Every structure is written in C-alpha cells, then in structure tokens.
Amino acid sequence: MKFETNGRVVKGLGGLYDVRYTDASGAVRYVSVRAKGVLRLDDERVLVGDLVTVSGDDAVPDGTVISRILPRRCALIRPPLSNLDLLFVVFAARSPSPVTETIDKMICIAEHNRIEPVIVITKADLSDEDAQRYAAIYRKAGFEVFVTSHTRPSDLDPLKQYIQSHVTDGRTAAFAGASGVGKTTLMNGLFPSLSLPTAHISRKIERGRHTTRHVELFAVRGDDPSTGFVADTPGFSLLDFERFDFLAEEDLVATFREFSPYVGKCTYADCSHGGEGADSCAIARAAEQGRIAPSRLSSYRSILSVLKHKTTY
Ligand SMILES: Nc1nc2c(ncn2[C@@H]2O[C@H](COP(=O)(O)OP(=O)(O)OP(=O)(O)O)[C@@H](O)[C@H]2O)c(=O)[nH]1
Ligand SMILES: [Mg+2]
Numbered sequence: 514m515k516f517e518t519n520g521r522v523v524k525g526l527g528g529l530y531d532v533r534y535t536d537a538s539g540a541v542r543y544v545s546v547r548a549k550g551v552l553r554l555d556d557e558r559v560l561v562g563d564l565v566t567v568s569g570d571d572a573v574p575d576g577t578v579i580s581r582i583l584p585r586r587c588a589l590i591r592p593p594l595s596n597l598d599l600l601f602v603v604f605a606a607r608s609p610s611p612v613t614e615t616i617d618k619m620i621c622i623a624e625h626n627r628i629e630p631v632i633v634i635t636k637a638d639l640s641d642e643d644a645q646r647y648a649a650i651y652r653k654a655g656f657e658v659f660v661t662s663h664t665r666p667s668d669l670d671p672l673k674q675y676i677q678s679h680v681t682d683g684r685t686a687a688f689a690g691a692s693g694v695g696k697t698t699l700m701n702g703l704f705p706s707l708s709l710p711t712a713h714i715s716r717k718i719e720r721g722r723h724t725t726r727h728v729e730l731f732a733v734r735g736d737d738p739s740t741g742f743v744a745d746t747p748g749f750s751l752l753d754f755e756r757f758d759f760l761a762e763e764d765l766v767a768t769f770r771e772f773s774p775y776v777g778k779c780t781y782a783d784c785s786h787g788g789e790g791a792d793s794c795a796i797a798r799a800a801e802q803g804r805i806a807p808s809r810l811s812s813y814r815s816i817l818s819v820l821k822h823k824t825t826y
C-alpha cells in the first residue's frame with residue numbers, strides 16, 4: 514500500500530530511525546525506516562527530534578523511507594538533537610565536581626539556539642551545602658533551578674510538575690551534562706516505567722562509565738497525541754567542549770541573560786567586558802557589587818577569549 518505521513522524521529526541507531534506518527538484514525542503509531550540516500554550524507558543527516566515525511570510503499574521490502582526533513586527550529590551537535598525547546602543542564606553537587614565554565618557553556622549554547630536552559634542539580638545527598646550554593650548562583654542569574662537526589666524521591670516532585678506543565682504538545686526537552694552526573698538515574702526517577710540502565714561509579718576513579726550511548730525521545734504522556742518528549746543523552750567528557758567557536762564574539766553577551774541590565778552602560782561603547790575594570794565596565798562593577806556571580810563573569814571572559822582567538826587565524 515502506498516504510504517505518506519509526517520512524524521517525529523524519536524530514535525536513530527545504525528541508520529535505522531523510529532518515527533512516531535498519528536494514523537488516519539488518530540492512533541499513535543511507530544515505524545522503523547531508513548533515510549533516503551541524500552539524507553544519509555553528513556550535512557543532511559536525520560537527527561532525533563526531526564519532523565520528517567515518511568513515504569513509500571509498505572508492500573515492498575525497504576520501500577518506505579524518510580523522504581524529507583521538515584524545516585528545523587534548531588539543531589545541536591552535542592547532544593545530536595533537533596527542535597529542542599528546553600535543555601535540562603544537569604550537574605552533580607559533588608562527584609563529579611561541577612565545572613561552572615562547562616555548565617555556562619551549555620547554557621550559552623542553549624540561549625544562542627533559543628532553547629530554554631533549566632538547571633538540575635543532582636546528588637544533593639552528597640552535599641546539600643554545595644547543591645544550595647550552586648542553586649543560588651543560577652537562581653540569581655534568572656534560571657529555573659531544581660535540586661534533586663535519587664535518595665529522596667520526593668525531591669523530584671517539583672521537577673515532575675514542571676515537566677508535566679512545560680513539556681506538552683510536541684515540545685521537546687533533553688537532559689544533558691557530563692558523564693556520571695546522574696542523568697539516566699534522574700530519567701528513571703521521573704519515569705519509572707523506562708528502567709533505563711545506569712552507570713556505576715568506580716570507587717577508585719570516581720568517574721562514571723559512559724553508559725548512555727544514544728539519544729532517544731520518550732513520550733511524557735505515552736500515546737496521548739498532545740504529549741511532549743524528553744531525551745536522555747550520552748554524557749560528555751570535558752574535552753568534548755574544547756571546540757567552541759560557532760558564536761560571533763558580539764553575540765556572546767546576549768547569552769548571559771543576567772548581564773542584560775548592564776549592557777550599554779560601560780564607559781566605552783566598544784567595551785567587551787573582557788578584562789576592563791569596575792571603574793569603566795558596568796558588568797565588572799555589577800560582579801564586584803555581588804549582582805552578578807563571579808563564576809558567571811569568569812565563564813563569560815573565558816569563552817570570550819576563545820572566540821577572540823578564533824578570529825585571529
Ligand atoms: N549519591 C548519589 N548518587 C547518584 C545520584 N544520582 C545518580 N547517582 C549515581 O551516579 C552514577 C551515574 O549515574 P548515571 O545515571 O548512569 O549517570 P549519567 O549522567 O546517565 O551518565 P552517562 O550515561 O555516562 O552520561 C550511578 O552510580 C548512580 O547511582 C544521586 O542523586 N546521589
Ligand atoms: Mg546515562
């Protein structure tokens with residue numbers, strides 16, 4: 514039978530994609546298909562999260578393929594996902610210790626792609642004090658922050674409610690962060706029926722093994738057509754973030770949302786808020802007065818120097 518429908522790619526493994534679509538009777542269905550030749554090339558590759566057209570003839574073996582990718586709202590390289598609305602930036606209060614610069618880079622990438630960053634701090638059981646200290650930094654910067662621990666399941670209730678109310682109607686969210694911070698554990702706590710496998714931290718090196726190897730979207734409300742989707746993603750190691758040169762230098766400041774009240778208020782119109790002192794730079798002054806967290810300004814400066822370096826070769 515000839516077949517054509519639009520759907521969403523929820524999984525991609527070994528060139529085979531699972532596409533979720535609604536059939537003529539309104540029922541949710543899944544089909545497992547390959548992409549047509551041109552959509553297998555690197556710069557045209559299908560991403561999880563894509564809205565696609567599946568067409569062909571289901572009477573012919575392998576006759577049904579993804580024939581078209583509908584325009585993307587945004588696409589990320591890491592995690593490899595498109596059309597994200599929310600990015601849960603996950604880090605542990607301890608073990609592994611958070612690296613604020615990495616966290617701020619993730620936030621910057623999300624902001625630049627118009628994806629709402631939401632902060633999730635895990636392993637609060639290992640240090641409530643550290644968890645609250647980081648929570649304060651990101652709340653002050655204007656983000657929604659959730660503090661969790663897998664030892665205290667009720668801690669997850671506010672995050673569950675947030676997902677129920679924000680991740681609806683095809684909206685898509687992903688959990689991203691360094692390996693071993695507890696992203697998969699969190700997904701299992703939020704959606705117990707998933708039972709995803711998690712890593713066990715080696716006591717000797719205190720680092721998680723990479724367990725999650727692929728990106729997959731899960732429907733928050735099962736077969737309800739108005740569901741939203743959440744994705745677990747493979748953790749990255751810090752080195753993965755070394756290349757950070759896609760952003761124009763002048764676009765950086767807008768990705769640090771709490772800087773905005775001070776932009777345009779520096780003594781010199783061309784202030785880059787890089788190394789300028791509090792006497793001339795309004796952002797440096799705000800940091801000195803405790804209105805901007807020092808770690809956020811230092812992340813900004815460090816990313817800025819990477820971007821400046823980029824333009825010199
Ligand atoms: N103490 C404590 N340990 C946790 C918590 N959440 C997760 N862990 C442990 O941290 C380790 C890593 O958890 P995972 O959920 O596999 O981490 P992940 O972020 O999915 O890691 P990757 O898939 O490699 O990216 C496991 O041993 C978990 O049991 C928590 O809230 N508290
Ligand atoms: Mg995982």
Ligand SMILES: [Zn+2]
Nearest residue numbers: 779784786794
């Ligand atoms: Zn300035």
